[in-house]
Amino acid sequence: MAFDGFVMRITAGKIEEHINGLNLRNIYLEDKVLYFSFDAGDLKISLNPNFAHISFTEHIVKEPEKQTFVDFLRSRIRGAKVSKFSSIGYDRTVVLELKKTDEIGQKHEYKLYIDIMGKHSNVILVENGVILDAYKRIETRFRNINPGEKFVLFASNKMNIEEVTADSLSVALEHFPKQKAISEFIYSTIQGFSRLTAEELLFRADLDDMALSQISDEHLNALLEAIASIRRELSENQLYVYYENDMPIDISVFRLHKYTDFKRCENPVECVNEYFEFVEKKDKLTQKKNQLLSIVNSKIEAYEKLIDSIEKEVEECKNAEKYRKFGELLKAYSYQIGHGLEEVTLTDWETNEEVRIPLEKHLSAIENSVKYFKMYNKLKKKLEGLSERKEILERELSYLRQLQNTIENAETLDDLLDIEEEMVEGELIKKHKGKKNTKVVTHSEPRRYTFNGFTIFVGRNNRQNDELVRKASEHDLWLHVQGMPGAHVVVKTNGKPIDDETLQYAAKLAAYYSKGKYSTKVPVDYTQVKYVKKPRGFKPGLVLYSNFKTLFVTPTE
Known part of the structure; x- marks a missing residue:
């Protein structure tokens, strides 16, 4: 995970430099992102599980959402002064501490706990150790996050990297299953580590990701030396952004040797913004692409079924020529055919083949002939209509497949918004009535x-x-x-x-x-x-x- 406990801590430290002592002006919610607005900028708290993180930015919320928790926060902490903003060790929890005197002169000290933990990310407002409310009210076997409940920190028995010693590491090893890999031991017992950064630690220690049962004292010493090198880099308060094809693919507080294309940032917040702005755009692009493809693919499937159904009907209509032949033979040989027969076999003068023709016994030969000519004309007319309809449907299907290709090859959100506009005009997407479109659509260029x-x-x-x-x-x-x-x-x-x-x-x-x-x-x-x-x-x-x-x-x- 890019936004691990190490990145969380350094980012929180830089954000505090911006907001400590400032008054909170307002709170907004937009697309699972909370913005706490200050004169110096905005504390950004993304609770989107795909890119959960905190940062500091200057952002104008274009479409603020109405939400009960946001309204509650405004009523309680709008205007409050920031007394502290800090992380809890190297865990992915930060605390925004606020002081406020309310309308009747009563003083309050609030703590806003921010958990950045993927789908479990949350924001919880606490006063005097009691939960006032939360972005997500949930109850698990570990925590009860509901108004009125006593607040409990997310349980973590992990060691702080700054306190890791040979003795503490040995004790932790004794209590960890010996069949597990070293990498799992690292990210499960030391704060801040993810799978990726655990791999970096093993690289620095020149160790394979072996089972714990194979660890020797020599391996343990190499691991401690690697941890010491990471501690030294943590003290520098810098951040790295890594690139692939000129696009940011990861961030870290210490150097990850897995990547070769990187830059070192003096301002960690700027790098966090650069990385997550790209991730968010990519996520929105993927979501919009999947949304449009779902509509087009559904239409393609429907048209393919219609065409398949028409082709089956066309096959049935191919009997039309047979009925025409029946009518002609009955008409030509009518003088030889007696009344009341259920079938008759006649010689086709064109092929010299014997043709068996079913008859309605209550009808004369001429009347049966007329019946078959009517069936022939009906099927012939139906076949013409089916052919016309099939041609129209195939043209529509060709267009839909072309549309599908343009969506799949779209590279930016503007590309997709152009395509969406085309789909609205083509009535593939229903335009919501009564809702004014305030967005300015920037049309892409070829x-x-x-x-x-x-x-x-x-x-x-x-x-x-x-x-x-x-x-x-x-x-x-x-x-x-x-x-x-x-x-x-x-x-x-x-x-x-x-x-x-x-x-x-x-x-x-x-x-x-x-x-x-x-x-x-x-x-x-x-x-x-x-x-x-x-x-x-x-x-x-x-x-x-x-x-x-x-x-x-x-x-x-």
């Missing part, structure tokens, strides 16, 4: 690449795909994967011929931003924009094209 002097655009969504074609010159080059959903790619030629290397590069982009992203030898069609047409009534992103050639490429990032 992806833009430069290669060998040519500018290449790749659509991020169906609207952009259409716009790229509409705004392109007729001699610009248009590319799209063959027979599968994908982005439209336009190479701006400015009247110049495109070299093979640029053509290959543009084709690889088209393949990468398509359903063929993880395939090899993906077929990509290309033609001039003047041969790309969008018929009236076609859904966004769908076009017809001609005069094309095909390349086979393997997509690369």
